[in-house]
Amino acid sequence: MSEFQPIFQYIVEGRTRDLEALIRQLQKPLRFIKDTTGYTLIHFAVLNEKEEIINLLVQHEKGLPGTPANEVTDWVNSLSPDGYTAFHLAISKGNFSIVKLLTLLGADVDIKTPLGLGSLHLAAQGDFAHLISYFSEIGLSVMECDSKGGTPLHWAAYMGAYYATSVLMALQAPINCQDHDGHTPLHLAVLSANNRVVRLLLLKGADRAIKDSRDRTPMEIAKENQSNELIDMLKPEGILEKTGYRPLLKPYKRTAFPFYFVLCLIIVTLALIILFCVQYNYYLSYFFTATSVSAILLMIFLVNSNPGYITRPKGIKLSYLYQTYKYSEICPDCVILRPARSRHCHYCDKCVQKFDHHCQWVNNCIGARNLGWFYSFISLLWLSVGLSIAISIEVFIGHETDRGIEDSPYEISLIVASFTGFLSVLTLVPVSYLFITHTKNFCENQTTSERFSKGSKFRGGKKEKSCFVKNCYSMCCNKEDDHSSKSSIVTTSSKQMDDYHMILEESGTK
Numbered sequence: 001m002s003e004f005q006p007i008f009q010y011i012v013e014g015r016t017r018d019l020e021a022l023i024r025q026l027q028k029p030l031r032f033i034k035d036t037t038g039y040t041l042i043h044f045a046v047l048n049e050k051e052e053i054i055n056l057l058v059q060h061e062k063g064l065p066g067t068p069a070n071e072v073t074d075w076v077n078s079l080s081p082d083g084y085t086a087f088h089l090a091i092s093k094g095n096f097s098i099v100k101l102l103t104l105l106g107a108d109v110d111i112k113t114p115l116g117l118g119s120l121h122l123a124a125q126g127d128f129a130h131l132i133s134y135f136s137e138i139g140l141s142v143m144e145c146d147s148k149g150g151t152p153l154h155w156a157a158y159m160g161a162y163y164a165t166s167v168l169m170a171l172q173a174p175i176n177c178q179d180h181d182g183h184t185p186l187h188l189a190v191l192s193a194n195n196r197v198v199r200l201l202l203l204k205g206a207d208r209a210i211k212d213s214r215d216r217t218p219m220e221i222a223k224e225n226q227s228n229e230l231i232d233m234l235k236p237e238g239i240l241e242k243t244g245y246r247p248l249l250k251p252y253k254r255t256a257f258p259f260y261f262v263l264c265l266i267i268v269t270l271a272l273i274i275l276f277c278v279q280y281n282y283y284l285s286y287f288f289t290a291t292s293v294s295a296i297l298l299m300i301f302l303v304n305s306n307p308g309y310i311t312r313p314k315g316i317k318l319s320y321l322y323q324t325y326k327y328s329e330i331c332p333d334c335v336i337l338r339p340a341r342s343r344h345c346h347y348c349d350k351c352v353q354k355f356d357h358h359c360q361w362v363n364n365c366i367g368a369r370n371l372g373w374f375y376s377f378i379s380l381l382w383l384s385v386g387l388s389i390a391i392s393i394e395v396f397i398g399h400e401t402d403r404g405i406e407d408s409p410y411e412i413s414l415i416v417a418s419f420t421g422f423l424s425v426l427t428l429v430p431v432s433y434l435f436i437t438h439t440k441n442f443c444e445n446q447t448t449s450e451r452f453s454k455g456s457k458f459r460g461g462k463k464e465k466s467c468f469v470k471n472c473y474s475m476c477c478n479k480e481d482d483h484s485s486k487s488s489i490v491t492t493s494s495k496q497m498d499d500y501h502m503i504l505e506e507s508g509t510k
């Protein structure tokens with residue numbers, strides 16, 4: 001072993017040239033050399049993350065006269081005493097370039113560890129979204145199970161690997177699959193108290209009612225562990241979630257019912273006031289009619305508007321994005337680099353520029369391109385609700401004109417005014433809440449989504465302080481995001497993309 005000792009030393013120190021000179025001088029096969037723990041030189045170089053040396057070792061071996069090619073491949077795929085190949089070690093290190101190199105050198109991507117863990121399991125454990133997307137692109141299945149029936153998603157959920165969880169779900173990993181203990185990924189995320197992962201799984205439709213082999217639902221596990229935040233997330237949605245004042249933690253089917261309900265309410269109130277109450281105050285009634293009609297038109301516009309959906313550019317690979325940019329900047333569902341302030345809407349299943357929220361009442365997302373219109377709609381609605389109450393008060397006071405009283409008896413007007421007044425008082429509180437919070441958002445240049453997320457509001461730096469006029473202008477007219485969206489993948493140089501695709505093709509991407 002002593003004559004090979006310098007080889008190990010050169011690997012640790014990354015002295016590629018010295019190593020090259022040494023092995024050339026030795027002219028001996030290297031594939032039989034192992035360290036004291038039984039690791040081959042390739043294992044050892046991977047552990048030390050020396051990519052150039054791995055290539056050097058394999059090329060040297062291939063160049064030795066009389067070395068069968070299959071023996072070199074066997075060397076690349078040899079197992080350590082604990083049953084791991086160099087490829088497994090490279091995945092555990094999360095080293096994309098070594099993983100790619102080993103793939104090109106003939107590493108078997110299907111070999112499992114003694115626990116039955118495949119490449120995707122290992123990548124999921126380490127939260128390596130770039131490796132997961134790469135393995136999927138070269139044809140590995142996200143459904144493969146380990147010896148205990150655990151899928152990569154089980155491991156990601158258990159380890160609290162948020163990015164691995166999100167990319168695996170984007171790749172259609174089975175979300176409610178049970179392992180041999182009956183655990184779904186949701187059970188495991190709750191067991192290890194990974195709140196962020198639990199939230200994501202729920203948003204994507206994880207089943208809360210499945211029981212494990214000990215007859216426990218995720219909620220029962222959360223109660224056992226006294227995790228109040230998890231109990232809050234797992235309980236059925238309340239009135240706030242149903243009315244859209246708090247985000248719903250489950251997939252929401254887009255339905256036009258709330259839209260038609262609100263629309264009918266505005267139209268009925270408007271019609272009743274025009275028919276029976278207009279004569280009690282003409283100025284207020286005309287003003288009310290103008291605001292209500294405008295609100296109706298805006299509502300119809302909003303339901304059909306594009307909030308600023310971001311389209312997926314052609315030819316972009318997910319692994320390329322993960323390898324090139326920060327994980328947090330990538331949307332695996334849309335396969336895009338998200339511009340600052342954009343977010344994936346789980347209801348629309350698309351990323352929206354300057355995402356504000358998904359409004360159930362207008363059955364659409366509110367984002368960069370319709371935020372100003374939405375604010376105008378709320379303002380008009382608030383005004384029209386206020387005016388409706390004022391008109392009802394006028395009717396109660398009985399301040400009728402001579403002409404009006406002949407058209408409809410005072411009693412009917414009084415009944416109508418009681419009804420519209422009651423409806424308006426009921427809606428005044430939620431509409432005022434919306435109006436005030438959105439006014440605050442506009443003055444502070446922040447979206448509803450940013451207000452709800454306590455963490456970093458602005459990707460890539462702090463928000464600059466500016467006056468409220470500038471803030472309102474930015475919210476209405478989407479000024480700053482026009483620029484930041486241009487800095488997305490569009491700026492990826494074609495040279496980078498070409499190089500990348502060449503690598504993928506060489507390593508067998510379909």
Ligand SMILES: [Zn+2]
Nearest residue numbers: 331334344351
């Ligand atoms: Zn998205």
Ligand SMILES: [Zn+2]
Nearest residue numbers: 345348358365
């Ligand atoms: Zn949406």
